[in-house]
Amino acid sequence: xxxxxxxxxSPDTDSTGSPIIWAWYLNEVEGRDAAPALLGEPNTExxxxxxxxxxxxxxxxxxxxxxxxxxxxxxxxxxxxPADINAADITAIIDHxxxxxxxxxxxxxxxxxxxxxxxxxIMHDLMGAEAxxxxxxxxxxxxxxxxxxxxxxxxxxxxxxxxxxxxxxxxDLGVDIPGYAAEMFAAKSDVSAFSDAELLRMDSKEYEVxxxxxxxxxxxxxxxxxxxxxxxxxxAAMDEVAREDGVDQVxxxxxxxxxxxxxxxxxxxxxxxxxxxxxATVCGDDTVVLPGIVSRKKQIIPNLAV
Amino acid sequence: xxxxxxxxxSPDTDSTGSPIIWAWYLNEVEGRDAAPALLGEPNTExxxxxxxxxxxxxxxxxxxxxxxxxxxxxxxxxxxxPADINAADITAIIDHxxxxxxxxxxxxxxxxxxxxxxxxxIMHDLMGAEAxxxxxxxxxxxxxxxxxxxxxxxxxxxxxxxxxxxxxxxxDLGVDIPGYAAEMFAAKSDVSAFSDAELLRMDSKEYEVxxxxxxxxxxxxxxxxxxxxxxxxxxAAMDEVAREDGVDQVxxxxxxxxxxxxxxxxxxxxxxxxxxxxxATVCGDDTVVLPGIVSRKKQIIPNLAV
Numbered sequence: 125x126x127x128x129x130x131x132x133x134s135p136d137t138d139s140t141g142s143p144i145i146w147a148w149y150l151n152e153v154e155g156r157d158a159a160p161a162l163l164g165e166p167n168t169e170x171x172x173x174x175x176x177x178x179x180x181x182x183x184x185x186x187x188x189x190x191x192x193x194x195x196x197x198x199x200x201x202x203x204x205x206p207a208d209i210n211a212a213d214i215t216a217i218i219d220h221x222x223x224x225x226x227x228x229x230x231x232x233x234x235x236x237x238x239x240x241x242x243x244x245x246i247m248h249d250l251m252g253a254e255a256x257x258x259x260x261x262x263x264x265x266x267x268x269x270x271x272x273x274x275x276x277x278x279x280x281x282x283x284x285x286x287x288x289x290x291x292x293x294x295x296d297l298g299v300d301i302p303g304y305a306a307e308m309f310a311a312k313s314d315v316s317a318f319s320d321a322e323l324l325r326m327d328s329k330e331y332e333v334x335x336x337x338x339x340x341x342x343x344x345x346x347x348x349x350x351x352x353x354x355x356x357x358x359x360a361a362m363d364e365v366a367r368e369d370g371v372d373q374v375x376x377x378x379x380x381x382x383x384x385x386x387x388x389x390x391x392x393x394x395x396x397x398x399x400x401x402x403x404a405t406v407c408g409d410d411t412v413v414l415p416g417i418v419s420r421k422k423q424i425i426p427n428l429a430v
Numbered sequence: 431x432x433x434x435x436x437x438x439x440s441p442d443t444d445s446t447g448s449p450i451i452w453a454w455y456l457n458e459v460e461g462r463d464a465a466p467a468l469l470g471e472p473n474t475e476x477x478x479x480x481x482x483x484x485x486x487x488x489x490x491x492x493x494x495x496x497x498x499x500x501x502x503x504x505x506x507x508x509x510x511x512p513a514d515i516n517a518a519d520i521t522a523i524i525d526h527x528x529x530x531x532x533x534x535x536x537x538x539x540x541x542x543x544x545x546x547x548x549x550x551x552i553m554h555d556l557m558g559a560e561a562x563x564x565x566x567x568x569x570x571x572x573x574x575x576x577x578x579x580x581x582x583x584x585x586x587x588x589x590x591x592x593x594x595x596x597x598x599x600x601x602d603l604g605v606d607i608p609g610y611a612a613e614m615f616a617a618k619s620d621v622s623a624f625s626d627a628e629l630l631r632m633d634s635k636e637y638e639v640x641x642x643x644x645x646x647x648x649x650x651x652x653x654x655x656x657x658x659x660x661x662x663x664x665x666a667a668m669d670e671v672a673r674e675d676g677v678d679q680v681x682x683x684x685x686x687x688x689x690x691x692x693x694x695x696x697x698x699x700x701x702x703x704x705x706x707x708x709x710a711t712v713c714g715d716d717t718v719v720l721p722g723i724v725s726r727k728k729q730i731i732p733n734l735a736v
Contacts, residue, residue, distance in 0.1 A: 223535045229528045237541035
């Protein structure tokens with residue numbers, strides 16, 4: 125039976141590229157029968173990556189069957205996976221996020237979690253010498269995943285391993301990193317096709333702190349003014365999304381990749397209180413600029429307070 | 431602050447040796463400040479290993495402080511760890527058991543789980559070329575862990591990686607595997623110092639199946655007759671231990687390492703029912719012999735039925 129390899133819901137570039145990379149490895153190096161899959165439409169940056177490297181868009185699935193062999197990449201969080209994930213035959217997990225608990229396996233399996241910026245970086249390490257066999261589109265996907273997750277090495281999650289691997293891949297492929305990253309970020313910044321609710325859920329994780337539940341949404345963009353021009357309708361959608369998703373509030377951080385700062389929307393008392401307690405800052409009318417804040421994992425979540 | 435490296439409660443050879451091996455690696459190769467620790471007295475085989483290789487018995491601890499840096503080896507099960515484990519600063523997990531969920535980390539950390547017989551085998555792989563720096567006592571601990579967890583390659587959990595590594599280490603140390611394994615198993619078989627309740631809890635894991643909770647106890651021995659001579663008092667202790675530990679029944683499997691079979695105690699209707707449903711067998715008066723059954727992980731737990 126074909127092993128399905130997939131990342132988290134609302135797939136970004138790493139959760140789209142890493143399944144393609146690992147399915148390639150399982151098929152071509154290990155001689156297994158594997159296929160990448162997606163738990164939703166890839167975002168605009170991930171779609172750009174697929175097109176740029178001539179990769180087929182993986183099949184979009186909305187669940188897994190009991191006993192289906194699967195490999196989970198780029199997450200270990202059941203909330204970001206199909207509801208029936210623990211009924212599947214999970215054969216491996218490759219991830220770079222904190223362990224949240226909740227995934228259970230039927231027997232001992234291969235699990236590799238490393239504190240690096242990108243799942244693809246771990247995969248390169250796991251491949252060892254076999255990595256040289258990667259064809260250009262797979263190398264291109266790997267490079268794209270690293271540039272996306274590190275925001276072209278700007279994110280504090282970036283490690284030497286991520287950076288060196290990206291530089292080696294780029295040299296090998298004859299890709300100019302600043303030019304290619306600019307194309308990727310422009311693709312990610314084109315949010316015109318999305319509704320406000322879609323934008324709020326696009327790159328979003330739920331967290332609980334101080335007895336309150338938040339959907340912490342991040343929009344990484346090179347054109348924050350495009351997003352902030354929609355501020356009024358985004359704020360209106362925040363209440364609706366919060367209600368529908370059963371959280372107390374949506375926290376939206378518009379990350380300016382190039383200026384390396386985030387603008388947080390603070391339209392009401394609870395969001396203002398979170399902003400001021402978490403980042404020791406003073407809010408403006410309905411937004412607050414947080415200089416240097418670009419990483420949810422390293423900078424937003426660890427500081428979150430109510 | 432010193433990083434404490436420890437395995438599961440009721441430490442066997444792998445949960446005693448692996449913390450010593452990994453603390454050596456962190457100290458001597460990575461230049462960190464680490465110390466092995468134990469969550470209880472080592473069993474008689476583990477104590478033999480310490481003495482044979484001139485290794486100090488690690489400090490026995492009964493809890494961890496909030497924020498204390500720790501490395502967890504040979505388990506990922508909170509039930510086998512201090513109650514306050516999630517308050518510690520868990521910096522790495524190295525294990526070879528199924529993922530049970532329940533451990534949470536504050537950020538992304540190094541997690542390596544592999545489906546091999548022994549934690550020490552994974553550690554050797556993680557060390558890469560640095561493994562050649564291991565002094566003889568560390569190599570001896572590694573060899574002991576593998577021979578213990580594989581029952582000298584008899585257990586179906588044994589992989590090529592475990593066997594080859596053990597053979598290389600033994601050749602390197604000038605150790606005769608059959609002779610050394612026999613000494614280890616003789617040490618493990620000397621259960622004279624333990625009360626019946628201690629024997630039932632010595633190598634024991636809790637499992638729930640069909641709405642019933644069991645403490646599944648395994649005693650690996652080269653002298654099953656020594657244990658079975660205590661049958662009457664063991665059966666009496668089973669009820670007491672079950673009550674104290676809040677389980678429905680203790681299932682005791684006396685594993686004859688050399689004959690590669692298990693004798694299960696079936697003193698009442700529930701244990702008889704479990705034996706007959708799980709192993710398609712017919713019980714004798716108060717015991718049943720299960721030919722070929724030596725591994726709780728691969729053979730007992732996956733078959734358990736009520």
